[in-house]
Amino acid sequence: xxxxxxxxxxxxxxxxxxxxxxxxxxxxxxxxxxxxxxxxxxxxxxxxxxxxxxxxxxxxxxxxxxxxxxxxxxxxxxxxxxxxxxxxxxxxxxxxxxxxxxxxxxxxxxxxxxxxxxxxxxxxxxxxxxxxxxxxxxxxxxxxxxxxxxxxxxxxxxxxxxxxxxxxxxxxxxxxxxxxxxxxxxxxxxxxxxxxxxxxxxxxxxxxxxxxxxxxxxxxxxxxxxxxxxxxxxxxxxxxxxxxxxxxxxxxxxxxxxxxxxxxxxxxxxxxxxxxxxxxxxxxxxxxxxxxxxxxx
Amino acid sequence: xxxxxxxxxxxxxxxxxxxxxxxxxxxxxxxxxxxxxxxxxxxxxxxxxxxxxxxxxxxxxxxxxxxxxxxxxxxxxxxxxxxxxxxxxxxxxxxxxxxxxxxxxxxxxxxxxxxxxxxxxxxxxxxxxxxxxxxxxxxxxxxxxxxxxxxxxxxxxxxxxxxxxxxxxxxxxxxxxxxxxxxxxxxxxxxxxxxxxxxxxxxxxxxxxxxxxxxxxxxxxxxxxxxx
Ligand SMILES: Nc1ncnc2c1ncn2[C@@H]1O[C@H](COP(=O)(O)OP(=O)(O)OP(=O)(O)O)[C@@H](O)[C@H]1O
Ligand SMILES: [Mg+2]
Numbered sequence: 148x149x150x151x152x153x154x155x156x157x158x159x160x161x162x163x164x165x166x167x168x169x170x171x172x173x174x175x176x177x178x179x180x181x182x183x184x185x186x187x188x189x190x191x192x193x194x195x196x197x198x199x200x201x202x203x204x205x206x207x208x209x210x211x212x213x214x215x216x217x218x219x220x221x222x223x224x225x226x227x228x229x230x231x232x233x234x235x236x237x238x239x240x241x242x243x244x245x246x247x248x249x250x251x252x253x254x255x256x257x258x259x260x261x262x263x264x265x266x267x268x269x270x271x272x273x274x275x276x277x278x279x280x281x282x283x284x285x286x287x288x289x290x291x292x293x294x295x296x297x298x299x300x301x302x303x304x305x306x307x308x309x310x311x312x313x314x315x316x317x318x319x320x321x322x323x324x325x326x327x328x329x330x331x332x333x334x335x336x337x338x339x340x341x342x343x344x345x346x347x348x349x350x351x352x353x354x355x356x357x358x359x360x361x362x363x364x365x366x367x368x369x370x371x372x373x374x375x376x377x378x379x380x381x382x383x384x385x386x387x388x389x390x391x392x393x394x395x396x397x398x399x400x401x402x403x404x405x406x407x408x409x410x411x412x413x414x415x416x417x418x419x420x421x422x423x424x425x426x427x428x429x430x431x432x433x434x435x436x437x438x439x440x441x442x443x444x
Numbered sequence: 445x446x447x448x449x450x451x452x453x454x455x456x457x458x459x460x461x462x463x464x465x466x467x468x469x470x471x472x473x474x475x476x477x478x479x480x481x482x483x484x485x486x487x488x489x490x491x492x493x494x495x496x497x498x499x500x501x502x503x504x505x506x507x508x509x510x511x512x513x514x515x516x517x518x519x520x521x522x523x524x525x526x527x528x529x530x531x532x533x534x535x536x537x538x539x540x541x542x543x544x545x546x547x548x549x550x551x552x553x554x555x556x557x558x559x560x561x562x563x564x565x566x567x568x569x570x571x572x573x574x575x576x577x578x579x580x581x582x583x584x585x586x587x588x589x590x591x592x593x594x595x596x597x598x599x600x601x602x603x604x605x606x607x608x609x610x611x612x613x614x615x616x617x618x619x620x621x622x623x624x625x626x627x628x629x630x631x632x633x634x635x636x637x638x639x640x641x642x643x644x645x646x647x648x649x650x651x652x653x654x655x656x657x658x659x660x661x662x663x664x665x666x667x668x669x670x671x672x
Contacts, residue, residue: 352535353546354519355522355529356527356546357523357547357598358519358550359516
């Protein structure tokens with residue numbers, strides 16, 4: 148395609164937005180409403196995901212060493228751990244440090260530990276975190292095989308159940324997002340179909356004077372893209388303002404302190420980008436499929 | 445060159461519009477297609493630029509077998525054929541100038557050339573003063589001349605005209621006919637369906653008469669041959 152042809156298509160696409168006044172309004176409204184719903188759900192889903200990821204990242208494996216392990220054997224265990232694939236961090240906690248931790252945790256009841264200090268019953272250990280918390284059980288099983296490792300703890304049973312739960316929540320979320328996206332596509336392509344039906348004669352004439360299908364499609368394509376773009380702007384503005392207000396509210400209301408919501412940026416930037424892209428893709432796709440049967444002249 | 449070999453056309457509703465048409469129109473010829481209303485003249489013409497497809501038979505235009513022509517290639521066939529439609533088929537939302545220019549935009553001509561050439565053909569059909577007017581503000585005859593201008597603008601090798609003088613007064617009709625004759629003299633094949641007895645009998649050309657979907661007469665320098 149020549150540049151001037153592309154410029155023509157661009158001009159035509161923009162002109163058509165104006166020429167088909169209320170049709171444009173109808174399409175943009177349909178896009179706006181569906182994208183708003185999709186946006187609300189996205190923000191919700193991303194916050195839930197954030198919360199779950201936070202909890203998941205707390206999961207760690209405590210690797211207790213046999214009491215008779217010599218310093219070089221401790222070293223060897225550490226090397227083995229670091230060479231193990233899928234491990235993000237390895238922190239050494241000696242039994243003395245372990246005792247300190249315990250004291251801190253007990254606070255004013257620390258005197259219970261009096262007398263234990265000289266004969267520390269704790270074991271040296273490594274705290275290990277995995278890149279993918281879902282791999283914790285498998286990694287723990289491998290670590291158990293390392294020599295001089297006495298015991299491995301990671302909340303067996305509880306962790307597996309928790310991960311099953313988060314996996315399910317994510318899948319349900321995904322199904323919802325895909326479902327909403329399809330609903331949006333259906334609504335939008337239907338509206339576009341009406342606008343195109345009103346111009347089927349125009350398309351027929353274009354074909355009869357020798358226009359190729361793509362020559363006819365491009366302006367509609369651009370128009371659809373613009374409709375999607377315009378339709379995404381309003382929900383983005385509303386969501387942005389709305390989420391800001393929600394964050395302010397949560398910050399001021401102390402009873403909601405446990406709600407660890409994502410900050411406005413980058414979350415809203417991501418959601419906005421996603422909505423714009425989805426809006427434009429749906430607009431283009433809607434135009435394309437609604438045109439198909441009118442091009443058969 | 446246009447050639448039809450035993451062409452039949454039955455519309456989906458069962459109407460037999462053409463029954464076994466075999467005809468050969470050489471490059472540069474001027475042909476009138478005459479016959480009573482409903483005889484199949486428009487159908488005959490529509491087959492040539494593939495608006496309709498034959499039920500049976502073969503059609504060749506400029507050496508291209510239309511039956512074997514791939515869907516994607518149809519636009520390129522049509523760019524070589526200028527068509528004046530019986531119902532004009534102007535785009536209502538475009539001005540006269542834009543309607544004519546549109547046929548050139550489709551072939552991606554440079555805009556300077558488009559402006560120049562559109563001006564030229566609008567002068568040819570004597571419509572320069574209406575360039576910025578919309579089709580529904582024109583008389584039937586003026587719309588017809590816009591349709592002719594659009595058919596000519598790309599200098600097609602074949603010009604198909606379905607009653608190009610149908611709505612014109614005698615004087616304008618003759619203007620159009622002289623235009624078509626001049627285009628024909630420059631080598632363009634012209635096929636024209638008409639009910640205009642005076643024109644056919646005065647400007648003598650080949651006449652193909654169709655009745656009931658069959659060719660009943662085909663004469664060089666023929667006559668109209670029907671009472672009007
Ligand atoms: N799209 C169509 N569907 C069904 N029947 C059609 C269609 N177009 C034409 N016909 C029928 O086919 C026959 C031939 O029509 P056609 O338009 O070719 O006639 P014509 O010779 O051009 O007539 P006129 O001089 O009135 O323009 C007529 O009986 C008409 O009713
Ligand atoms: Mg006709």
